[in-house]
Amino acid sequence: MLTTHFQRVLALFLFSGLASLLGGCHESQDGQESLKNTVISPQIDSARLSETVRVLASDEFYGRAPGGPGEALTVNYLIERFTELGLEPAGEQGGWTQSVPLIHTQIVAPADNAPVLRLNTDGATRTLVQGTEVEFSSTRAVERAVIDDAPIVFVGHGAFAPERSWDDFGNIDLRGKLAVFLVNDPDFTAVAGEAVAGRFGGKRMTYYGRWTYKFEEAARRGALAALVVHDDAGAGYGWNVASSSPGENYSIERPADSLAPLLQGWLHNDAARDLFALAGLSLEEQRQLARAEDFEAFELEGVTLSAALEIEMEVVQSQNVLARLKGSTRPEESILVSGHWDAYGVGEPDSQGRTVRPGANDDALGIAGVIELARVLSTGKSPERSVVFAAWTAEESGLLGSEAYASQPLFPLETTVANFTLDILQTAGLARDVIQVGEGQSELEQDLAHAAALQGRTVTPENLPENGLFFRADHFSLARRGVPVLLIMGIAGGADLVEGGRAAGDKWIADYTGNCYHQTCDAWSPEWDLRGAVQDIELFQSIITDLANSSRWPELLPSSEFKSIRDESRHLR
DSSP states (O other), X not given: OHHHHHHHHHHHHXXXXXXXXXXXXXXXXXXXXXXXXXXXXXXXXXXXXXXXXXXXXXXXXXXXXXXXXXXXXXXXXXXXXXXXXXXXXXXXXXXXXXXXXXXEEEEEEEGGGOOSEEEXXXXXXXXXXXXXXXXXXXXXXXXXXXXXXXXXXXXXXXXXXXXXXXXXXXXXXXXXXXXEEESSOTTTTOOTTOTTTTTTOTTSXXXXXXXXXXXXXXXXXXXXXXXEEOOHHHHXXXXXXXXXXXXXXXXXXXXXXXXXXXXXXXXXXXXXXXXXXXXXXXXXXXXXXXXSTTOOOEEEEXXXXXXXXXXXXXXXXXXXXXXXXXXXXXXXXXXXXXXXXXXXXXXXXXXXXXXXXXXXXXXXXXXXXXXXXXXXXXXXXXXXXXXXXXXXXXXXXXXXXXXXXXXXXXXOGGGEEEEEEEOOOOOXXXXXXXXXXXXXXXXXXXXHHHHHHHTTOEEEEOSOGGGOGGGSSTHHHHHTTTOOEEEEOTTSSOOOBTTTHHHHXXXXXXXXXXXXXXXXXXXXXXXXXXXXHHHHHHHHHHHHHHHHTSOOOOOBXXXXXXXXXXXXXXXXX
């Protein structure tokens, strides 16, 4: 193994060094030198990355669940690492952490011995089995959820988008009712010639297609409960992921106008077919009709929902961890570098008896990358701008740690230059390209292309845009508030690997998402080839180094739905 590791390090050095030498003469298309400070010597250490992941993903950390037995170990470990690097604490009251109180709920048993969930029709009932046919939970601070014969409304994809001339709701009143949504956007399955085709970006998911938007819209309209019909293609993951924590949820305290439905979750596609059949309808026909411009939500005749659920509720005190490399000349201007420290904790035994879901790639490897960036950026001369390093809690519970920060930032978002997020890195070796998550958001996309060119690589748009990954990582908490962001996420599309090409990259994703994503086998391995992860982290190193030593403010592009938010704060910079 020592010989193999030495060979890998040598290969990385030669590859990166050559790219840096070639990059010194790189010019952008307009003839102006770009990313002037990005010619860097290779410093990201794959062995350090691996060791950090080995520690964080060990059974000793109990799967790093927020509020669980592994949180204190994780937080202390991160503080120790940041302290060793000579960074200053950047949390609340001069400390290293930001408090994130989480409302943790778990449906535990039916109330009054009633069926957990039942569909009522013509005096008969159809019980829905939690975890198999439905995944219901609550983000409300309540101890009981009782629903008595609530009408069921089919809202299509549930998009209210006046700027796209689209309204799925019409005049329907959702108060006191169950809203049933289709997953993804109205044009996700559209064919050429249909009026909706391309209206929501085609295969590329917009925020209207994200399940979080659907629950938010249901709450805004007073729905008592909301369910999204699951299908693998539209959701971007299988039922095993959607139902991985049946009846359990987390939330943070939110304004009253963003209160969630009493119950929310996923409905298995087969159970959805049964639901529509009880109303004399075909689910597949309704999927097609929901793509029409004149679609309007309607009640399913003769079918209602009843529920009687006991909910265990507790407030879990969790923490974000923040450190700062203070800028030398403009410390009030910050660049935010982040990943999430949490994973899925301890669950039911798998076929091998393993219960810890260690989250090695998702996202111990991302956190390892953040620490490595902190190490190399803190070496030598201090940057002109400050660089803040954040390890978020409760990403797996709905981006809650980053949302808590974004709603009460410790460094003003108006003077936050950009956010760089690492969340899942590929472990299959060197790549000829880097996969870009999202498109048309900010000038950072141009920076990514320039930095990749310095490495001798190209940028490839995500080839799974329908999965909506741009909305599924912590950067989105900042993006929706107008902060320019870049995300590297290894499952956004198969990389063009030096060994095996695109087919090998696609296979790596299929193997990881199909078998180990959020499961017990997302574990550290000494056989990981982290040279590609090093490449991706060094891309961020290049861009951050340039931004930290310049006065440039990356702008949001006209195509970004968040541009107006950023523009409104321009005068504060």
